[in-house]
Amino acid sequence: MKLIVKELEKLTSIEETLNLNSFLNESVDLIELKDVLVRGKILKSFEEVKLNLAVNLTVIQKCARTLLPVTYPLEFETEIIYSKDDKTYDYYLSDTIDLDQIIFAEILLEKEPFVYHESAKDYIDESEGSGHPAFQALKIDTK
Template identity: 25%
Template structure:
């Protein structure tokens, strides 16, 4: 994913197309992932007089733990980015109040997209993911279930009725006296 400027100057008339698969396994631990698939990077480099424009499409898959259940979940990675490499020197853009993160210095004579792709993979990682079964798992479990308000009211009424039918064993003697008087 590294090309020299002189090599790219041969493609001044037409864009230089590229497609490579890279492996960023070293990011798995630092990004707290279960796995990171091989990353496909495709695109084209367009050479102009004082800059090289890289249009990239990065695809892959993060495998992360579900935030609710810790079950492995695959999250897709799909990034489109346009990076501009300045051949005359990046300093002229650094005077602006707002530096553009898509501008890169190419005065060393090389265009290196691997580092930029790695940065994009890090930035685009989702904060958390949820499995499809996690909603169901939040509704019921071992000996419990979530009920709505109407069910709670109905359950309270049933409990109240069953409580009124049952006599507290401590007060059963008083009930017998009450029954004898009538």
């Protein structure tokens, strides 16, 4: 979804469901982003556009150990400032704002860095004190 800056009102409400599947090839661990709902307010002043948004979606991400899909909900709020003033902006204000691109970037910042499928085996169980099996031969007997 593209926002044309000169067509924005001083205060605009937004409630949109975005399809961000075209961006998925830019992330190595995301499989799918479902039901990406963006709600909030867009405030426009002289040379500034401020987006106050709440984003809700379902993330399907690869398990860090098995690459099996892990599904979880993600909710976050964000404030993004487009401006021509280099002291205040997050992004430089141009004639159009690509909402899809900026929301995808925010999702990359907010998603879990690593997720684990319920079947993923943890080779390092610190409660047993055994460590990874590959290093068992290196263990020094202190008795």
